[in-house]
Amino acid sequence: MKKERGLLIVLSGPSGVGKGTVRKTIFSQNDTNFEYSISVTTRKPREGEVDGVDYFFKSREEFEEMIKHDKLLEWAEYVGNYYGTPIDYVEKTLSEGKDVFLEIEVQGAIQVRKAFAEGLFIFLMPPSLSELKSRIVTRGTETNELIENRMKVAKEEIELMDAYDYVVENDHVELACERIKAIVQAEHCRRERIAHLYKKMLEVE
Amino acid sequence: MKKERGLLIVLSGPSGVGKGTVRKTIFSQNDTNFEYSISVTTRKPREGEVDGVDYFFKSREEFEEMIKHDKLLEWAEYVGNYYGTPIDYVEKTLSEGKDVFLEIEVQGAIQVRKAFAEGLFIFLMPPSLSELKSRIVTRGTETNELIENRMKVAKEEIELMDAYDYVVENDHVELACERIKAIVQAEHCRRERIAHLYKKMLEVE
Structure with missing residues (x-):
């Protein structure tokens, strides 16, 4: 193929x-x-969770910057934390043919x-x-x-x-x-x- | 489903x-x-071939009538015989959900x-x-x-x-x-x- x-x-x-x-x-x-799409979140990492594997962990300020600069495909706030899908990671993975x-x-x-x-x-x-x-x-x-x-x-x-x-x-x-x-x-x-x-x-x- | x-x-x-x-x-x-689409043909049946199973066998006059009345999805002439795909059979089979x-x-x-x-x-x-x-x-x-x-x-x-x-x-x-x-x-x-x-x-x- x-x-x-x-x-x-x-x-x-x-x-x-x-x-x-x-x-x-x-x-x-x-x-x-x-490839499973890794989400961005502002919630604290739980024990064993690895940044860039389970989630991309960000501060509220960083997350809000991402919203502002259209860096998220979608996002929502849930129980006081933000969750979203980062465009850059998706684009990079797609361009690798995955x-x-x-x-x-x-x-x-x-x-x-x-x-x-x-x-x-x-x-x-x-x-x-x-x-x-x-x-x-x-x-x-x-x-x-x-x-x-x-x-x-x-x-x-x-x-x-x-x-x-x-x-x-x-x-x-x-x-x-x-x-x-x-x-x-x-x-x-x-x-x-x-x-x-x-x-x-x-x-x- | x-x-x-x-x-x-x-x-x-x-x-x-x-x-x-x-x-x-x-x-x-x-x-x-x-379901395999059964073709219409004007060639003579070979031994063992069954009308309505292997082909729909027709005379040239019948086949030309089918062409005239848009009864064929496609057709061609090959080594002196007509071959074609009958719309009615296709439609009937599709409507049975096949x-x-x-x-x-x-x-x-x-x-x-x-x-x-x-x-x-x-x-x-x-x-x-x-x-x-x-x-x-x-x-x-x-x-x-x-x-x-x-x-x-x-x-x-x-x-x-x-x-x-x-x-x-x-x-x-x-x-x-x-x-x-x-x-x-x-x-x-x-x-x-x-x-x-x-x-x-x-x-x-």
Whole structure:
């Protein structure tokens, strides 16, 4: 296969659909060349966490400078700390020909789409709303009111599906992972991306 | 996975690239639901050939009626006989939710693209022109002049790559088959094709 720039793969979907499990399974299967996108955060490193491996650790001032200078593909504040995806790291990795894998919330993915339209946006979908509800219920000891609220948010998130390129049903984790890997493999064969590499043949030989 | 209409998969590529071998390998692997598109022909059935299985056998008058009434996705005349792809059979199979697999010459594929723009057009590409040449040389006892002529035609066919959706390198038959199956699996996850099926969830539940 001819050498080309990597793809930015953005996996997202409604809260409770199982994005984290799917992402961990893909990385544990070890049959892709995906690089996990390292986030920037202002929270303190926990024991054993390494700067540039687990996170890029920054001060609030540094993070706010990054926001100001458009150095983040997306960011959010969560429990008093900033979290974001640094453009420079993503760009560097893509230019090395590696695919970057980003697993984020729906709102973050919409931000990324605006900054990086050529990314590959995959929406992970529950097989049904009742299945999503039972996953949310199983996860924690949430009250009925909280559960209903999370379902309402999930429905709003599903409405945002149209901003994505692909919809992958998470009926079984292994099947969902297989579909995601097929999508990435297929995208590497898209004519718009690679035709120029093959057309060079006609000039050279 | 939600039920949807099948895809028309059109595999093509320059003469000598190995389309037939790739198609036979995919069907022998038996892990897809592809239906092989049955051609219409005016040639006489050979012993053991069954109408509606190997070919749809027609008279010249019937075939010319099909041409006249736009009943063929593509057709050509070869050694005094007509060969073509019947639209009705393709449409019927797609509407049953099955993917139809068509392996044809580049010129035929360009005809199909005009009649059936939503098909999935895959261009099978040799790893290099010198590799294509050695495949053509290995095939038969052709003269240098004939080989040069076939290479000239192949280069012209490669120029038509832009009418296709995907380019698959045939470096190894098994890898090419895997890529083609990944492309079909990915296309079944394309948001434009399936979002409406999932959005129904929001109404029903």
